[in-house]
Amino acid sequence: MNEKPASPRFEDRLEQLEALTKQMEEGKLGLEELLKLYEEGTKLSKGLQEELDKAQATLMELKNGTLKPVDDA
Numbered sequence: 001m002n003e004k005p006a007s008p009r010f011e012d013r014l015e016q017l018e019a020l021t022k023q024m025e026e027g028k029l030g031l032e033e034l035l036k037l038y039e040e041g042t043k044l045s046k047g048l049q050e051e052l053d054k055a056q057a058t059l060m061e062l063k064n065g066t067l068k069p070v071d072d073a
Contacts, residue, residue, distance in 0.1 A: 010048065010051055013044055013047065013048055014048060016044060017041055017044045017045060017048065020037050020040060020041045020044070021041065023037060024037055024038065024041075
């Protein structure tokens with residue numbers, strides 16, 4: 001019964017990254033908090049990019065090696 005916890009959806013993680021960015025851009029945080037949010041944002045961004053890269057690779061494979069828009073199926 002060691003079920004792996006469900007990871008947050010891509011869209012939820014993207015919204016979280018956008019919220020972090022907004023907080024940082026407001027200019028109301030101290031340096032320590034900014035660094036903490038920057039580190040968290042960098043990790044989120046890296047994970048999102050990896051997921052996008054996987055999706056792109058899958059699309060290329062499904063489209064016989066040529067990247068085409070999804071609605072072109």
